[in-house]
Amino acid sequence: MAEVIWGLATSHVPSIGAAMDRGKTDDPNWKALFDGYAPARAWLAEHRPDVAIVVYNDHANGIDLDFVPTFGLGTAERYEVADEGFGRRPVPDVVGHPELSLHLVESLVDEEFDLTVFQELQVDHGFTVPLSVWTPDPGDAWPCPVVPLLVNVIQYPQPTAARCYALGQALGRAIRSFPEDLTVGVLGTGGMSHQLAGARAGFINPEFDALWMQAIETDPARLAAMSREELIRQAGSEGIELIMWLVMRGAMDEQITKVHSDYFVPASNTAAGIALFENRAPRPA
Amino acid sequence: MTQAPATRAPVRERGTTAMGTTAGPGRRDLPGTPVFDGDSSRRGLRMNRLFMSLRHAEARERFAADEAAYCREFGLSAEQERAVLDRDWQAMIDLGGSIFYVYKLAMIDGLSMQYLGGVFTGMGEEDFLAAMRAGGRRDG
Ligand SMILES: [Fe+2]
Numbered sequence: 001m002a003e004v005i006w007g008l009a010t011s012h013v014p015s016i017g018a019a020m021d022r023g024k025t026d027d028p029n030w031k032a033l034f035d036g037y038a039p040a041r042a043w044l045a046e047h048r049p050d051v052a053i054v055v056y057n058d059h060a061n062g063i064d065l066d067f068v069p070t071f072g073l074g075t076a077e078r079y080e081v082a083d084e085g086f087g088r089r090p091v092p093d094v095v096g097h098p099e100l101s102l103h104l105v106e107s108l109v110d111e112e113f114d115l116t117v118f119q120e121l122q123v124d125h126g127f128t129v130p131l132s133v134w135t136p137d138p139g140d141a142w143p144c145p146v147v148p149l150l151v152n153v154i155q156y157p158q159p160t161a162a163r164c165y166a167l168g169q170a171l172g173r174a175i176r177s178f179p180e181d182l183t184v185g186v187l188g189t190g191g192m193s194h195q196l197a198g199a200r201a202g203f204i205n206p207e208f209d210a211l212w213m214q215a216i217e218t219d220p221a222r223l224a225a226m227s228r229e230e231l232i233r234q235a236g237s238e239g240i241e242l243i244m245w246l247v248m249r250g251a252m253d254e255q256i257t258k259v260h261s262d263y264f265v266p267a268s269n270t271a272a273g274i275a276l277f278e279n280r281a282p283r284p285a
Numbered sequence: 286m287t288q289a290p291a292t293r294a295p296v297r298e299r300g301t302t303a304m305g306t307t308a309g310p311g312r313r314d315l316p317g318t319p320v321f322d323g324d325s326s327r328r329g330l331r332m333n334r335l336f337m338s339l340r341h342a343e344a345r346e347r348f349a350a351d352e353a354a355y356c357r358e359f360g361l362s363a364e365q366e367r368a369v370l371d372r373d374w375q376a377m378i379d380l381g382g383s384i385f386y387v388y389k390l391a392m393i394d395g396l397s398m399q400y401l402g403g404v405f406t407g408m409g410e411e412d413f414l415a416a417m418r419a420g421g422r423r424d425g
Contacts, residue, residue, distance in 0.1 A: 029418075059385040060337045065326055085340045085392055154385060156322035193421075196398060197384045199317030201405040202413060204421025229315065237318050238384075266417040268398050 002100070002175045002182035004279045005049055006259075007252045008040070009216065009245045010133045011272040012056060012189040014125040017089055017132055033272055036262030037133055040276040043259050044134050047278075049185040051097045052146045053104075053171070054127050055247040056189045057153045059084075061124035069116035070159050071167060072150035073108070075101040079148060082122035091128055092138055097145040100178060104147070107174030113167055116150075123148060130189045133274065144185075153190065153241040158228060164243040165224035168250020175251065188248025192263070194270035195236030204271050208234040209263060212242060213275060217258055220249045238270075245275075255281035321383050329381020332369070335359040336386035345393055374404045 016033070019025055025034040061082040063069075079094040108115055127148055135143055149171070152158055159167075175184050192212065193205040212235075215222050224246055231240045261275040319325075326333070335356065338344045348355045356366040368376035372394065377387045384401075391401055399417065403410035406422070416422050 060333070060383070060389060061340065064337050065330060065333050065383070065386075068326070083340060085345075085389060154321060154383060155326050156320050195318065196388075196402070197378050197405050198319045199406055200422070200424070201402040202417055202422035203424065204417075205423070206420070232315055232318060232320065237315075237320060265420050269402055269417055269421075271421065 002051075002178040002180060002184055004172060004175055004186055004251050004253075005183045006044070006047060006279055007186045007188065007248045007256070007277045008044070008130070008134060009188045009191075009248055009273065009275040009277075010130050011191055011267060011270060011274070012126045012129040013267040013270045013272060014059075014084075014129065015268040016272065017091075017125050017129040020132055020136060021089055021091075033264040033267060036264055037136075037274060039260040040262075040274055041134065041136065043276065044185075047185075048143050050182040051100055051144050052185040052187060053149055053175075053251075054130055054146055054187045054189065055149045055151060055244045056123075056126040056130065056187075057151055057241060057244070059124055059126055059154070062122040063150075065155065067116075068152055068155050069150065070152050071113060072116040072118050072148075073101060073105055074118045074121045074148040074150075075105065076118070076120055079121050079123045079127075079146075081128055082124045084124055089125070089128055091132065092141050094123055094127070094131075094142060094148075095145045097147055099180075100145075100182070101147050103178050104171065104174045107177055108167070108170055111170040111173070113170055118148070118150070121148060121150075126189060130187045134185075134187070149247065151241075151244050151247065153243065156228070158240055158243065160228065161226050161231065161243045161246055162224045165220060165246040165250045168247040168252075170250075171247065172251035186248045186251045188245035190241030190244045191235065191239055192242060192271040192273040193235045193239040196238050196269055198237065200236070202269055203236045203239075204265055205234055205236070205239075206263075206265070206271065209271050209273060212245075213261055213263065213273060216245055216249055216275060217256060217277065220246060252277065252279045253281070257282045319378055325381045326383070327381070329365075329383065329386075331360045332365045332377065332381060333383055333386040335361065335369070336382070336389040339389045339393055348393075374401055378405075 019030045081088045192209040195203040256277040259276040264272045399414045400410045403413035
């Protein structure tokens with residue numbers, strides 16, 4: 001049986017990847033962000049899973065608007081890193097895990113989550129930046145095979161927060177029913193508060209982000225109860241992508257233990273958050 | 286949370302599907318917040334396709350050689366073509382552009398998301414960037 005050993009929630013802003021690719025992580029505008037990643041990276045380096053699942057969305061690179069799947073899962077052996085316009089990021093292509101993918105698709109469809117299947121997919125910064133947050137220097141290969149789980153967060157109506165949380169719970173059951181003994185890390189990506197267009201562009205809501213950061217650990221059902229409109233109002237029109245954290249959270253146990261979290265403004269026009277959880281109940285103090 | 290829009294230079298809301306301006310199920314009032322919905326995406330489909338094509342160097346070359354012809358090739362409406370040629374970023378959003386797609390065009394012009402933020406808010410890039418570095422913009 002496979003088991004989730006950790007969950008990592010992180011922003012996937014392209015400029016975080018660009019800062020790393022261009023060696024700007026010590027730049028005064030960036031240093032605090034990357035310093036904030038260090039404890040999570042150190043812990044993750046000691047807890048390498050057999051496979052990871054990245055919950056993310058594409059941004060006009062791997063898929064277009066001809067088809068807008070609400071949820072999708074990659075089943076490929078490899079995922080090429082997309083060239084988003086000016087050369088691909090200098091990071092390795094992604095090795096997939098088709099056996100786990102196909103098992104997840106079947107289990108999730110049996111649970112009535114009718115996912116779109118991607119037999120081929122180029123992955124963009126939404127996917128590779130979280131991998132870089134986890135593993136800054138992957139060398140020739142990422143630490144383990146990775147499976148992409150796509151969520152439509154850019155075209156309204158996005159799936160509800162409740163549906164994302166329920167999908168995560170079904171994903172957790174699907175992982176546990178995989179016959180092989182595998183350890184799994186789950187990454188929920190995107191956020192935190194931000195809005196890119198409109199007169200409210202540049203909107204950041206640190207109070208809401210703090211609430212989200214706390215509740216994702218201890219009271220995810222409260223977040224899952226939020227409507228789309230409420231999320232857009234509180235987190236901004238692009239901050240709604242925080243719903244992808246709920247997929248990760250749903251795949252974990254009810255009680256989890258925080259390893260590390262940090263919060264930084266601004267990464268581009270975004271409040272960047274990171275939260276790493278081990279999938280076990282907190283030890284009594 | 287208060288929902289008062291940040292008051293800035295007037296920003297056109299023509300044709301936007303900002304919530305509260307369009308009838309529909311569950312729509313609420315979200316001032317200053319264009320919501321990229323199914324109607325926007327339907328109107329913007331061809332223009333967004335054009336933006337996405339600009340990932341490829343060969344497409345960028347053809348676009349640069351004759352922008353209007355490239356727009357016609359993708360079947361943009363006259364209004365959309367005008368918005369693209371004039372780099373009227375707000376109009377591109379109003380006419381169905383998704384910010385993630387519109388950004389592809391900004392990138393080939395060497396413009397940043399902070400530049401676009403300066404346009405959408407009427408603040409200009411420098412003030413917008415300063416506001417972000419100071420912790421971002423707030424409602425009210
Ligand atoms: Fe995103």
